[in-house]
Structure formats: C-alpha cells, structure tokens
Amino acid sequence: xxxxxxxxxxxxxxxxxxxxxxxxxxxxxxxxxxxxxxxxxxxxxxxxxxxxxxxxxxxxxxxxxxxxxxxxxxxxxxxxxxxxxxxxxxxxxxxxxxxxxxxxxxxxxxxxxxxxxxxxxxxxxxxxxxxxxxxxx
Numbered sequence: 001x002x003x004x005x006x007x008x009x010x011x012x013x014x015x016x017x018x019x020x021x022x023x024x025x026x027x028x029x030x031x032x033x034x035x036x037x038x039x040x041x042x043x044x045x046x047x048x049x050x051x052x053x054x055x056x057x058x059x060x061x062x063x064x065x066x067x068x069x070x071x072x073x074x075x076x077x078x079x080x081x082x083x084x085x086x087x088x089x090x091x092x093x094x095x096x097x098x099x100x101x102x103x104x105x106x107x108x109x110x111x112x113x114x115x116x117x118x119x120x121x122x123x124x125x126x127x128x129x130x131x132x133x134x135x136x137x
Contacts, residue, residue, distance in 0.1 A: 006079040013089040027100040056099035087111040102128040
C-alpha cells in the first residue's frame with residue numbers, strides 16, 4: 001500500500017470525524033452510560049435503545065461494506081488499523097463506535113446523498129427513538 005494512499009485514508013477519516021464530532025461525542029456518552037450500568041436511567045439508554053445498539057452491531061458485523069468483510073472478499077484494501085465502514089469511514093464494532101450514536105444513520109445514507117446519480121444503497125438502520133431524525137445526517 002502506498003504512503004500517499006495511507007495518508008489519504010487517514011485524512012478522509014479525520015475529515016469525517018471533524019464533520020461528525022457531535023455524533024462521536026454522543027456515541028461516547030451512550031457507551032459510557034452502558035459501561036457504567038445506567039441503562040434505563042436516562043433518556044438515551046433505555047433497554048430498547050440497548051437492543052437497537054446490539055441489532056446495529058450485528059448488522060454492521062455482517063455488512064459487505066464493513067472493511068473486514070470487504071477485505072476478505074478481495075474488493076477493498078486499507079491501511080487503517082481499525083474495522084470501519086468503507087462508505088463513511090466510521091469505526092465499527094468498538095464500544096464507542098457509530099452503532100452507539102442513537103441519532104445516527106447507517107453509512108449508506110450519507111453515501112446515497114453524496115452519489116445521487118448512482119443506484120441507492122440500502123440503508124440498514126436509521127436514527128432511533130425520539131431523537132432527531134435529521135435527513136442531513
């Protein structure tokens with residue numbers, strides 16, 4: 001893998017992180033609440049929300065756009081040292097990853113918005129519960 005491609009991947013991931021800093025913070029807060037056994041005590045982490053997070057983790061683990069799966073089938077290469085969505089570069093499968101952001105949507109949503117002339121990809125999950133369901137996410 002070339003150094004230029006590696007640097008480009010990191011820059012793309014960093015840019016996505018800066019653009020979605022509020023979503024990353026939300027995921028971290030929800031993960032911390034879960035780790036500290038505050039399920040059901042706050043608005044965001046109800047037992048239903050926890051079930052949704054686990055459902056999302058299962059979906060992302062088996063998704064063809066998961067970097068691990070795409071690498072295994074030979075359709076993707078990456079130097080990023082973490083499992084991620086190849087559509088949006090969000091981390092997958094970690095305790096603070098996008099699956100924990102209850103107001104977030106599957107990376108296919110953003111990809112579809114960025115590529116309106118292509119056949120839309122299936123959005124596997126959307127924002128959860130009473131949290132905002134902003135179409136610009």
